[in-house]
Amino acid sequence: MWKNLEEEVMADQISGELQRWVEEIAQLTQPDSIHIVNGSEGENQTLLNLLVENGTFTKLNPEKRPNSYLAMSNPEDVARVEDRTFICSKEEIDAGPTNNWEDPVKMREKLSSLFPGCMKGRVMYVIPFCMGPENSPYSRLGVEITDSAYVVVNMRIMTRINQKVLERVQTEAFVKCVHSVGMPLEEGQKSVSWPCNPKNIVITHFPEEGEIWSFGSGYGGNALLSKKCFALRIASCIAKSQGWMAEHMLIVGITNPEGKKHYIAASFPSACGKTNLAMLEPTLPGWKVECVGDDIAWMFWNEEGELRAVNPEFGCFGVAPGTSMKTNKSAMESLHANSFFTNVAKTADNDVWWEGMTEEPPEGMTTWLKEPYDPASGKVASHPNARFTAPIQQVPCLDSAWNDPEGVPISAFVFGGRRASMMPLVREAASWQQGVFFGAAMTSEMTAAAKGTVGKVRHDPFAMLPFCGYNMGDYFTHWLSQEKEGRKLPAIFYVNWFLKDEEGHFVWPGFGENIRALAWMCNRIDGKAGAVETPIGLLPKREDLDIPQECDYGKLFFVDRDKWLQEAEDLAAYFDLFKERLPVALKDELHRMSQEIGSWTAKDL
Ligand code: TSX
Ligand code: MN
Secondary structure, rough: OOOOOOOHHHOOOOOOOHHHHHHHHHHHHOOEEEEEEOOOHHHHHHHHHHHHHHOOOOEEEOOOOOOOOEOOOOOOOOOOOHEEEEEOOOHHHHHHOOOOEHHHHHHHHHHHHHHOOOOOOOOEEEEEEOOOOOOOOEEEEEEEEEEHOOOOOOHHHHHHHOOHHHHOOOOOOOEEEEEOOOOOOOOOOOOOOOOHHHHHOOEEEOOOOOEEEEEEEOOHHOOOOOOHHHHHHHHHHHHHHHOEEEEEEEEEEOOOOOOOOOEEEEEOOOOHHHHHHHOOOOOOOOOEOOOOOOOEEEEEEEOOOOOEEOOOOOEEEEEOOOOOOOOOOHHHHHHHOOOEEEEEEEEEOEEEEEOOOOOOOOOOOOOOOOOOOOHHHHHOOOOOOOOOEEHHHHHOOOOOOOOOOOOOEEEEEEEEOOOOOOOOOOOOOOOOOOHHHHHHEEEEOOOOOOOOOOOOEEEEHHOOOOOOOOOOOHHHHHHHOOOOOOOOEEEEEEEEEOEOOOOOEEOOOOHHHHHHHHHHHHHHHHHOOEEEEEEOOEEEEEHHHHOOOOHHHHHHHHOHHHHHHHHHHHHHHHHHHOOOHOOOHHHHHHHHHHHHOOOOOOOOO
C-alpha cells in the first residue's frame, strides 16, 4: 500500500519516528496512497495540474498573472471557526477563560469517531516544513499530514519545504499536525471541487504533546496548520516553557534619513490594516520601511541581551478585499505572479478582482459564489475574508535581513486598535510593566468585515485572543517576566490610526502618513524626541511630532477624563475574568491609572 504519486515505496523515503507516525495515521485514515512531499518544482506542477483537473483551481490568465490560480471554496467553509477550536490541556485552568477547553481523553475519543477511514479514496500527503530561517537556532520543524492537495501547494508558499527539511524531520523533533477535509470517497466516487465537512469541523491542540488535529475544513488557518495552530497556539506554549515569545506581530525595519535603522514588532486586532503597516510606503522624505514579516514573530533573547526576531513564515496569506495600489502597493506588486487566490471574484479576462481593488468593478465578473456579478444586487463579488497566498520573496519592500538565521534586533513593540475616540494617536509606556498593561488592555471596535455588532468594543489582548495556546493570565505573567537584568528591553508604544471627530470624519490620514508616528517612536528610542507624562502614558511633545498641516494636535491627543474612567471600569471587569491567574502588576497598573486620571487636569502638552 505504500506508494506515492510516482509509485515509489514509502519505506525507502522516510525512517525513524516519522515513519512510525505516518504508518499509524495511514492505518487510522485509510488513504488510497501516500505521497511524501519534497517541495520540488515538478511535484508542485503535478499537484497544480491535479487541482485544475479536480476543479479546485482555475488557472488565471498567464498574460496578466503568470503561474497563478483561483479557488472558490464551499460557501460554508470560508473562515476560521473559533467556537470549534479547542485547547486540550490536562487541566481546564491551563487553557484559561478565553479558550475553549476539552478534556484530552474526551477529545481523543471524539477524534476516534471522526478520523477512522476519513481519507478513503484520497491521497495522504506528508508535508515536512521548517518555520523560520533554515540553519537558525530559532527555527522549528513540523510535519503536516493532509488529504488536501490545496493545502500542500499553499503550505509550499507559506513555509519552507524541501529535500533538506525532509531529511531533518527524520532525526529531529517536529510538531505533529494531522488534517483531513473529512470527506472520504466511495469506490469510484468523484470528489467535489472543494471537499469539506462543515458540520463536523474541529480544530484541536494538545499543547502538552505538541500535537494538532484538524477535521472538516480546507480553509486558511483551519487547514494550513503551520500558521495559527503551530506558529501561534502551540509555539506560544513552547515559548512559555523555553523563555521565548511567539507573537501575532508584523516585523518591519524603519530607517531614518540619517540611515539609522530600528526594527519594530507590532500587533493589531483584525481590520486595523496590519498587512498595510507591514508594507508601508512612507510619505516623509528620507524615511524607509522594509518588511520582515506581516503576521507572526518568534522572538528570542541572545547572549548580548538583545531580543532577536524571526518571521516563522515564508509567504503572505492576506485578506484581499481593501487591498489596492492606494492602500498597499507592495502587496499588490507581490501578487503579480506565482500566487493563489481564494474566494475573490474572477474577471471576464480570467484575472481576479475584489472590493476595494479599484473604484469601479469591471464588467462581466463571476462572484466567489460562481454566479454572474450584478453590481445592482448590492451583493459583494468577493467574500470579505477572501485571501491571497504569495511568496514573501515577491514583496518589493522585503528587508535584506528577512531570512537572517540570527533574526533582527527588536527596538520597540507597537500595540494598536481601532477606536473612534479617546485613544490618542500614539503614546509610549513609561515602564515595561506599563507596556505589558498596554498590551493586556488592547481593544478594537468591530467593523462590518467581521461577524458581531459593528462599533462594539472587543477586548483582544496582544491581538492573541484566539491564538494563545494557554491561560491568558499566565501569558501576561510571561510578558512581565521578560524584564530581567542585562536585557535591552524594547520600548513599548500604543497607536490608534482611527480617531474620528464629532462629525464622524477620520482626524488622521493614516496609511503612509503613519510614518510620522513611527518617526516619533524612532526618535524617542534615539533620545531625540520629548514626551509629556500623563496617566495613560507618555504623549509626544507638540514640537517633537511632525503632523500634517490639516491635523489638529489637540484632537489627536485629547485625554477625555470621563471616557478613561469608564474604560478603566470596563478593564477591571475584563481583568476579573482571569481571577487568581491575573498578575498583580497589571491590577496595580490599572489601579494607578484610575487614581491618576481621577485627579488629573489636562495640562498643556
Ligand atoms: O490599513 C489602514 N491603515 C494602516 C496603514 C498603514 N487602514 C485601512 C484599515 C482597514 C483594514 C486605515 N484606514 C488607516 C490606516 O492607517 N486609516 C484608516 C482610516 C482612514 C480611511 C480613509 C481615509 C483616511 C483615514 N481617507 C482620506 O483621508 C482621504
Ligand atoms: Mn493574523
